Structure formats: structure tokens, C-alpha cells
Amino acid sequence: MKNTRAHGMGSVTVREGIVMFRGKLSRHLFADPMISNAFFIEDSDEAILYDPSCGRQIAAAMEDHIRQRRHAGAAWKKTFVVAGHSHVDHANNFALIDVMHAPEKHVYVHESGFRDGQVMNEPKSMFESLVTCSENYFSRYATFPFPYNLLMSPFTVMNRFAPAFTRRLWAAMAAIVWPNPVNGSVPAEPLREEKKESFRFGDAVMTGWKVGSKILLATPGHSPCSVSLLWEERKALLVSDADWIGNPVFMFSSLSDCIESLEKFRTLTEMGVVEVFLPAHGQVKTGRDTILNHLDFRIGRLKNMRDEVLCAYDAHGEKDVRKLTRILVEESPFFKTLKLTNLPKMVLNVHDIVALCLNEAGILTRPGAS
Numbered sequence: 001m002k003n004t005r006a007h008g009m010g011s012v013t014v015r016e017g018i019v020m021f022r023g024k025l026s027r028h029l030f031a032d033p034m035i036s037n038a039f040f041i042e043d044s045d046e047a048i049l050y051d052p053s054c055g056r057q058i059a060a061a062m063e064d065h066i067r068q069r070r071h072a073g074a075a076w077k078k079t080f081v082v083a084g085h086s087h088v089d090h091a092n093n094f095a096l097i098d099v100m101h102a103p104e105k106h107v108y109v110h111e112s113g114f115r116d117g118q119v120m121n122e123p124k125s126m127f128e129s130l131v132t133c134s135e136n137y138f139s140r141y142a143t144f145p146f147p148y149n150l151l152m153s154p155f156t157v158m159n160r161f162a163p164a165f166t167r168r169l170w171a172a173m174a175a176i177v178w179p180n181p182v183n184g185s186v187p188a189e190p191l192r193e194e195k196k197e198s199f200r201f202g203d204a205v206m207t208g209w210k211v212g213s214k215i216l217l218a219t220p221g222h223s224p225c226s227v228s229l230l231w232e233e234r235k236a237l238l239v240s241d242a243d244w245i246g247n248p249v250f251m252f253s254s255l256s257d258c259i260e261s262l263e264k265f266r267t268l269t270e271m272g273v274v275e276v277f278l279p280a281h282g283q284v285k286t287g288r289d290t291i292l293n294h295l296d297f298r299i300g301r302l303k304n305m306r307d308e309v310l311c312a313y314d315a316h317g318e319k320d321v322r323k324l325t326r327i328l329v330e331e332s333p334f335f336k337t338l339k340l341t342n343l344p345k346m347v348l349n350v351h352d353i354v355a356l357c358l359n360e361a362g363i364l365t366r367p368g369a370s
């Protein structure tokens with residue numbers, strides 16, 4: 001990569017003041033956790049760790065770097081840890097706030113990433129919620145591809161008699177390889193919707209929060225709690241999973257919000273506000289045309305997903321999510337390809353995509369919706 005300096009294993013300076021710690025894609029989600037990229041930002045007297053990732057190895061690399069910077073004379077007055085969203089591969093390693101040793105310290109997660117006052121970053125509860133969020137549309141256990149469907153069949157049967165027990169057992173097994181949260185002395189604070197400010201970029205107005213001298217933009221879609229960090233002086237935008245290839249992913253995602261957030265990134269890039277685009281998984285994109293091409297591809301892919309689902313619904317009139325998914329995988333080359341990267345190979349699930357598209361088109365309704 002041009003204009004970057006390696007710091008040792010797994011980290012690189014992507015712009016002056018921005019160090020990226022490389023994560024890795026999971027080989028298999030039941031055997032190997034997904035590790036997000038993490039970013040350490042230094043700007044005079046403030047430091048921000050955005051998407052602190054998960055796992056001991058990347059945490060050790062970040063801790064070494066922070067200690068080296070302090071030995072080299074860095075003394076920050078204000079420090080922040082910001083989770084790009086509350087998923088288990090991002091909202092972990094909060095204890096690194098204590099390694100930064102500053103008089104002012106904050107850990108931030110968007111308010112919708114909390115449940116009962118706790119950040120929803122505990123693997124077992126996350127896997128449990130994956131089952132509950134889909135149960136009005138399809139049974140999660142029945143959606144795995146061959147040969148995992150065979151392993152899941154006892155859960156499908158057990159679910160008929162003891163759904164809560166089945167869910168807890170499944171979540172406990174699925175969570176085995178995932179790191180538990182590592183918290184420090186600073187409790188996470190919610191970024192409240194009611195505290196959002198407006199920021200003007202040319203004719204465009206976007207909402208978010210100030211964190212030190214940087215802006216956190218509300219960019220929901222992948223998750224309602226997704227926030228992206230903009231450092232205007234460096235023209236750098238850190239987007240967490242708002243750019244995840246498997247979006248919209250889960251029933252608590254929103255395909256239309258995913259598109260809207262990507263269009264915000266597009267606007268900022270077109271205006272010259274952004275020149276470097278930093279996702280939590282995948283390659284750093286540098287330069288206006290490269291970023292715009294990438295965003296056009298992602299937006300087109302999401303719109304194509306929605307069109308394919310709605311065309312299949314129009315053609316067959318099928319509202320049952322499992323049946324319509326089966327039709328799509330048989331008839332749509334795009335959905336057949338998506339299915340090949342289904343859970344547990346990647347964080348993507350075709351049944352969630354189908355249910356979400358039907359939902360957002362008003363064909364199905366969310367449980368509890370009037």
C-alpha cells in the first residue's frame with residue numbers, strides 16, 4: 001500500500017495520525033472468531049481508539065503501540081474508545097482506555113447497542129438474539145446449508161418442545177470460540193439520539209455527535225447502533241461494518257438504512273470531504289474514484305438484492321421466507337452465489353435478506369408493528 005508505514009506485525013499508518021491494526025476474516029464462524037480492523041487516532045492532545053476489535057492478539061498489538069507512543073512522549077488530555085457498533089467482533093477490548101492514561105476518558109457505544117444498561121457485546125446473548133430476532137419469520141436452525149443442517153437438526157426438533165432452552169444451548173455452543181468482553185475502569189456511555197447535532201457539508205446536512213475534535217456520524221443499517229468517524233483534516237472516514245459485504249445481515253439490520261448510509265459516504269466523497277475510506281473488514285480505499293466505484297458497487301449490490309427478492313415475490317406470490325428463499329436460490333444466480341457464502345462460512349444469511357426485503361416493502365410486518 002502506498003503512503004503507509006508498517007509498524008510491526010499487523011499494523012500500518014494509513015494517514016498521518018491514523019494507525020490501522022489489521023483484523024482477519026473468520027475461516028468458519030463456529031471455529032474461528034471474526035476479528036475487525038481497529039484504528040488508533042492521535043491528534044495533538046487527544047487519542048481515539050475506534051472499533052477496538054476483539055481477541056488477545058490484536059489487543060496486545062494495540063497495547064504495545066499505545067505504550068510505545070507514551071514512551072515516545074505522547075501525553076493525551078482526552079482519550080476515547082468508540083465502538084463502530086456493538087457486535088462482538090468490534091465492541092471489545094474497552095480496557096485499553098486505561099492504557100492511554102489521560103485525565104479525560106470516555107467509552108462510547110450508540111444507545112441502541114445497550115440492553116438493560118449493558119453493551120450487547122457478550123457473545124452468548126448476541127447469538128441468542130440472532131435466533132429470537134428471526135423467529136417470527138423462520139427458524140434459524142433450519143436455515144444452515146448442508147452439512148451444517150444435519151448438525152442443526154436436533155436443535156430444530158428440540159425447538160418444538162423447549163425453545164428457550166434450545167436457544168440458550170445453541171448460543172452457548174456457537175459462542176465457545178468468541179472472546180468475552182474485556183472491560184476497563186470506564187463504563188460505556190450511550191451516544192443518545194436526542195443529543196445528536198447537525199453538521200453541514202456544502203448543501204448536505206448530516207447528524208451525529210462530536211467526539212473531541214472529530215465527528216461521529218449516525219450511519220445505521222448494518223445495525224441501528226452503527227456510527228462512522230470522520231476526521232475532516234485528514235479527509236478520513238472510518239465506517240466499521242456500514243460497508244460489510246454481507247449487509248444487511250440480520251433481522252435487526254435495515255437494507256434501506258444500509259443504502260442511505262452508503263449514499264452519505266458517497267456524498268462526502270463526491271464533495272472532496274473524504275479521500276480515504278477505512279472499513280472494519282477489507283481493504284482501505286484511497287482516492288475519490290476508487291471510493292466512488294466501490295460505493296457504487298455496494299449500493300448497486302444492495303438494490304439488486306432487493307429487486308431480486310421483490311421480482312421473485314411478484315412472480316410466485318410466496319410470502320413464506322423459507323419457501324421464497326428456496327425459490328431464489330434455485331432461480332437467481334445472484335442468490336445462489338450469496339447462499340455459498342451463507343453462515344457459518346461468512347456473516348451473511350440469505351433468509352434474513354429475504355425477510356428484510358419483504359418486511360421493508362410492507363409485504364411482511366415486523367412483530368409488534370401495528
Ligand SMILES: [Fe+2]
Nearest residue numbers: 085087222241
Ligand atoms: Fe457487525
Ligand SMILES: [Fe+2]
Nearest residue numbers: 036089241280
Ligand atoms: Fe464486523
